Structures are given as C-alpha cells and as structure tokens.
Amino acid sequence: MEWEWLTGQVARLPAAEAPLSADVGLVQTDGMLWIYDVGASPAAADAINGLPGKKTVVLSHFHPDHMGNLEQVDCEAFYGGVFTCKKAGGGTAVSRELFLPEGVHLFPLPSVHAKGCIGMEYGEYAFLGDALYPAVKAGQAVYNVSLLAQQLQVLKGLRAEWFLVSHGKPFAQSRDAVISRLEKLYAQRVPGQTYLPAELN
Numbered sequence: 001m002e003w004e005w006l007t008g009q010v011a012r013l014p015a016a017e018a019p020l021s022a023d024v025g026l027v028q029t030d031g032m033l034w035i036y037d038v039g040a041s042p043a044a045a046d047a048i049n050g051l052p053g054k055k056t057v058v059l060s061h062f063h064p065d066h067m068g069n070l071e072q073v074d075c076e077a078f079y080g081g082v083f084t085c086k087k088a089g090g091g092t093a094v095s096r097e098l099f100l101p102e103g104v105h106l107f108p109l110p111s112v113h114a115k116g117c118i119g120m121e122y123g124e125y126a127f128l129g130d131a132l133y134p135a136v137k138a139g140q141a142v143y144n145v146s147l148l149a150q151q152l153q154v155l156k157g158l159r160a161e162w163f164l165v166s167h168g169k170p171f172a173q174s175r176d177a178v179i180s181r182l183e184k185l186y187a188q189r190v191p192g193q194t195y196l197p198a199e200l201n
C-alpha cells in the first residue's frame with residue numbers, strides 16, 4: 001500500500017474493502033508521527049510499521065475498521081474518545097479539546113455515527129473519521145438534531161480549509177461545502193423532531 005501525500009507533512013493510506021479497513025491519516029511533525037486510525041488490514045499495519053520514527057496513534061472512534069490494527073501497530077501512546085479507550089482497555093481519553101505542542105489539535109466531535117468521535121486538526125487539514133455520516137435507523141439514514149447542532153458548532157470553530165473524511169468520495173472535502181450542506185439539513189428541522197432524514201453518502 002502506498003501513502004498518498006497531501007502536503008510534505010500530511011498523508012493518508014486509502015481505505016480498502018475485504019477486510020474493511022478505514023483510511024489511515026498521517027501527520028509528520030519534528031519529533032513524532034501522528035497516525036489517525038490504524039485500519040484493520042495486514043497491509044495497513046505493515047504500511048504504518050514501515051514508517052521510520054516514533055508514532056502516536058489517535059483513534060477517531062471505536063469501529064473495528066478504524067481501530068482493528070491497534071495491537072499490531074508499534075506506537076508510543078494512543079489517544080481516543082472516552083468510550084473508545086474503554087473498548088481498547090487503555091490509552092489517553094480525550095474528553096475536551098487538546099492542543100499538543102507539535103501543532104496537533106485533538107477535539108471531541110459530536111456525531112450520530114458513533115459515541116465519542118475524535119477529530120485531529122493540523123494546519124489546513126482536519127481528519128474527521130466517520131463523524132459526518134448519518135446513522136441508519138429502520139433502513140433510513142438520519143441525523144440526530146441536537147448532535148448535528150453540536151457538531152456544526154465544533155466544525156465552525158476549526159481553522160482547517162479541508163475536512164478529511166474516511167471512506168469519503170472524495171476524501172478531502174472543502175470545509176465551506178461541508179458546513180453549508182449540514183446547515184441546510186439542520187434548517188429543515190421542525191420543533192419537537194429528534195431525527196432528520198438524510199441521504200446516505
């Protein structure tokens with residue numbers, strides 16, 4: 001598997017099917033390689049372990065295609081949401097935003113897709129994992145109205161111009177386009193409504 005470089009410091013390993021394995025993000029700072037999700041395929045584990053240098057892992061959420069390789073990957077430490085760390089039996093739980101000295105910004109991202117999603121922002125890029133996706137209830141894709149409001153607030157506070165979406169087509173999506181799409185959806189809510197129907201994307 002080949003790393004695809006977005007800049008000299010930011011790269012990703014594309015998602016794959018069979019076994020389902022999410023995109024792996026990479027931010028290279030002076031002293032550390034920040035790995036955002038570890039995927040679930042042997043090829044992804046090999047690609048991560050093949051990078052020379054100290055590594056810290058950040059898990060976007062607890063789904064197996066994102067964290068399946070955790071035990072296979074050599075890393076100094078890992079971060080995740082409170083629920084993800086509970087599932088993983090360790091790690092540093094991110095319960096509020098964290099500005100790390102290397103310029104890496106970790107933040108909780110409310111999402112109906114999974115409990116305890118974490119994003120990772122670096123410069124012009126913000127890795128968001130699956131957090132933008134709706135949930136599926138009784139065959140219908142839906143967003144939870146109050147989680148969507150909270151998510152929009154977090155997204156609007158980011159400085160990154162590009163949102164990096166796991167399994168996304170495309171992977172890099174313009175921040176303005178994503179925010180306006182979600183705002184349009186949010187504007188369709190009616191009082192008392194818990195879930196907003198959405199397109200599966």
Ligand SMILES: [Zn+2]
Pocket residue numbers: 061063113114130
């Ligand atoms: Zn997921």
